[in-house]
Amino acid sequence: MGKIICFISEDFADFEITLVLHKIKNVGNREIIAMGYKDEPVMSESGLYYKPNVTVAEALKLEDIEGLIVPGGPIRSQQSSLTELIIKLDQEEKMLAAICNGPQYLGRSGVLDSRAFTTSCTIERIDKLGTADPFPRDNCIDKRVVRDGHVITAKGRAFVDFSFEIFDYLGIYQGREQDKGQLFNDIMNR
8 A cells, every 4th residue: 555645835724634634544554644845844724733754855756655635725836846746646647636725736737737626716716816827727617526537626615525535536445335434424423
């Protein structure tokens, strides 16, 4: 089983990825690696500090990467090393999963040019920010979660749906439908 990398940056929305990372690690038995631009702690949207295990440059050299998860956060610029990693993983057909504003990085890397996707970031929001739109809007679908091949995107409020789409893609609950159903019921009944 491969490594799942999670890109973390200043003000990232940690609540959007807590469920998926917890189950990938504890049920799917995958190694979770936090990745940042620098080897320095970043503060999430919730105010918690997270320290990357590797930098993006180091992640480019890793073997056995099974996928990349990108949480939401502010619309911001993108370093070329992240673009290079995303393109590499896309060419290898590794899972690329991004939620809320996270698909911005896939968009700037060209991954969404030929794929259906969704995002929480509206054209109106981009206009207010006065920045270039990172999304090829012709391919954007107004759905909670969109899976197109190895690329999974979701709106921020759909973090449970996003998690289950990733579980399905990785086969984490394969043959364990009772466990998957119980987890879903536990989450929805709280």
